[in-house]
Structures are given as structure tokens and as C-alpha cells.
Amino acid sequence: SYVLTQPPSVSVAPGQTAKISCGGSNLESKSVQWYQQKPGQALVLVVYDGTARPSGIPARFSGSNSANTATLTISRVEAGDEADYHCQVWDSDSHHVVFGGGTKMTIL
Amino acid sequence: QVHLVESGGGVVQPGRSLRLSCAASGFIFRSFGMHWVRQAPGKGLEWVAVISHDGSNERYADSVKGRFTISRDKSTTTLYLEMSSLRPEDTAVYYCAKDPVRFGSGSDYGWYFDLWGRGTLVSVSS
Numbered sequence: 001s002y003v004l005t006q007p008p009s010v011s012v013a014p015g016q017t018a019k020i021s022c023g024g025s026n027l028e029s030k031s032v033q034w035y036q037q038k039p040g041q042a043l044v045l046v047v048y049d050g051t052a053r054p055s056g057i058p059a060r061f062s063g064s065n066s067a068n069t070a071t072l073t074i075s076r077v078e079a080g081d082e083a084d085y086h087c088q089v090w091d092s093d094s095h096h097v098v099f100g101g102g103t104k105m106t107i108l
Numbered sequence: 109q110v111h112l113v114e115s116g117g118g119v120v121q122p123g124r125s126l127r128l129s130c131a132a133s134g135f136i137f138r139s140f141g142m143h144w145v146r147q148a149p150g151k152g153l154e155w156v157a158v159i160s161h162d163g164s165n166e167r168y169a170d171s172v173k174g175r176f177t178i179s180r181d182k183s184t185t186t187l188y189l190e191m192s193s194l195r196p197e198d199t200a201v202y203y204c205a206k207d208p209v210r211f212g213s214g215s216d217y218g219w220y221f222d223l224w225g226r227g228t229l230v231s232v233s234s
Contacts, residue, residue, distance in 0.1 A: 033220040035153075042112070043203065043224040054222060077159035086153055096169075097155035097219055 002091040004100035013108045018074040020103045022087035025068060030089040032070040034063060037084040037102070046085075047072060074105075082107045110223055112204050117228030120194055122162035129227055130187040130204030137185035138162070141207035141217050144189050146200035152175060156202070157189065160210040172198075182195075194232045201227040 001003045005023040012018040022032065034047040045054050047063035050070065074081055087100040116128040130142070144156040157168045157178040166178050177190040187204050205221035 011122075029137070031220070035221070040226070042226045043205075043221075045220070045222050048220055048222070088153070088220060095167075099153040099155070101152040 001094055001096065002089070002098045004087055004089065004098055006069070006087060006100040008101070009104045009106065011106045011108055012062055012074075012077050014077055014079060016077055018077050018081070018105055020072045020085050020105065022070040022089075022100050024071070024089065024098075025071075027068050027070055027089070028065050032063065032065050032087045034061075034072045035086045035088065037086060038082075038083075043086075048098075052095075066089045077107060079107050081105065112177070112206065112223055112225035114202065114204055114225045114228040117230045118200065119220075119231045119233060120162075121234050122195060122232055124194055125190070125192040127166060128189040128191070128195065128202055128204075128228060128230070130189075131226065132185045132187065135223075137180075137212075139183045139211045141182060142178075142187045143205045143207060143221060144187075145203045145205050145221065145224075146198075147203070148197075148200040151200075154200075158207070158217060159187070160216055169185065191230070194230075196232050199230060200230045203231050205225045 016080050031049045036044045036046050046061045050065040051063045062073045064071045084102045084104050088101045111133045113131045120126050128234040145159045159178045163179050163180050175193045179188045184219050204225045206223040208222040209215050
């Protein structure tokens with residue numbers, strides 16, 4: 001079955017740029033989504049189809065996808081960005097929704 | 109306001125049944141597929157099931173196939189998940205989530221989730 005691999009955690013200082021990776025075989029051929037999860041709150045879609053941002057999501061959030069790695073980049077990180085971030089794809093070969101294990105982003 | 113609100117979670121013994129509900133508001137419920145996604149304590153997200161905009165088509169994860177049933181009521185704009193033969197490994201927070209693809213756009217599902225609820229906790233334990 002298809003596997004997406006994320007680092008368990010990343011740490012970044014306020015005002016800096018955070019990059020969260022999501023690895024998978026031939027990932028550039030798939031549509032990658034990113035979700036933000038804060039405790040007790042509904043998950044929020046922050047990037048879809050690799051690079052697109054839903055309305056209401058700040059331009060500080062951006063996505064890229066190349067070869068076997070997709071990356072969520074958060075510029076000018078704020079304290080309120082502290083959350084778990086999950087990548088997700090639809091694997092058309094197995095007809096399965098696949099999530100990465102999630103990355104906990106801590107603001108130093 | 110666009111909202112999804114889950115309810116019905118609780119503690120249940122192995123082998124028993126439970127029905128979850130998800131009340132939808134703020135969008136045209138009958139036009140979109142709907143999903144259930146779960147997250148075991150300390151674990152990642154796992155997709156559970158999807159139902160088409162009109163309830164005519166359903167799909168399930170292998171881990172719940174034959175035990176869980178997804179359904180929807182267009183009159184009350186409510187999504188359901190009927191869970192039977194529950195196992196300890198079904199313990200999780202269950203989220204309902206909206207598919208972004210509108211009926212009539214050419215695809216049944218986008219296979220991602222543009223609106224989520226806050227979830228309801230199901231604990232399967234004796």
C-alpha cells in the first residue's frame with residue numbers, strides 16, 4: 001500500500017520560515033493536500049492540489065511538490081501556527097485515501 | 109456559518125454497536141459527498157468511509173468494511189455512521205468531513221476534505 005512519510009516534529013522560531021516535508025513514491029504525480037490540526041479545533045485545509053490555497057488561508061502558507069517529496073512552507077511563522085500538520089493524497093492505484101503520520105510544529 | 113458538528117460518541121464494550129451523527133449547516137448538503145475520518149489516540153488520521161451526494165454510493169476502508177455503515181438524511185442534513193461489532197482498535201476520535209466536489213461537476217469525489225467537524229470520541233473498552 002502507498003505510504004506517506006513525515007518527520008514527527010519540527011521547531012522554528014517566530015518570524016522564521018518552517019518547511020514540513022511529506023515523502024512518497026512518485027509523489028509529484030499525485031494531488032497533495034495539507035491540513036492544520038490544533039487541539040480541540042476542527043482541522044483546516046491549508047493547501048490543496050499541491051500548491052493551491054483555500055480562501056481565507058494566509059499567503060504565508062504555500063505548497064510545493066517535486067519528484068518524491070511535497071513540502072508545506074510557512075513563512076514568517078507566528079505563535080498561532082503551532083499545530084500538527086498532515087499531508088494526504090488519493091492513491092488511484094489502490095483506491096485509498098492515504099495520510100502521512102503528521103508533523104508537530106513547535107514555535108520556539 | 110459553515111459547520112459540521114459530530115455527536116454520539118462514548119464508551120462502549122467490544123462487540124457492541126454505536127451510531128454517530130454529524131449535523132451539517134451553511135452549505136448545500138445534498139450537493140456534496142461526505143466522509144468519516146478517524147484518529148486513534150496519539151496516532152495519525154485514517155479515512156473510514158464516504159457517501160455520495162445522494163446516498164446512492166458508499167465506500168469503506170478495509171478495516172471497517174462489513175461492520176460500519178455510512179448514511180445520510182437530506183431532510184435533516186445529517187450524516188451518520190452506524191458502527192457494529194466494535195473492537196478496541198476502533199477507539200478514536202471520529203470526524204465528519206465534506207468532499208469539495210459539487211454534484212454535476214464531472215467527478216463523484218475529490219478525495220480530500222475542505223470542511224471538518226471537531227470530532228466525537230469513541231472508546232471501545234470492557
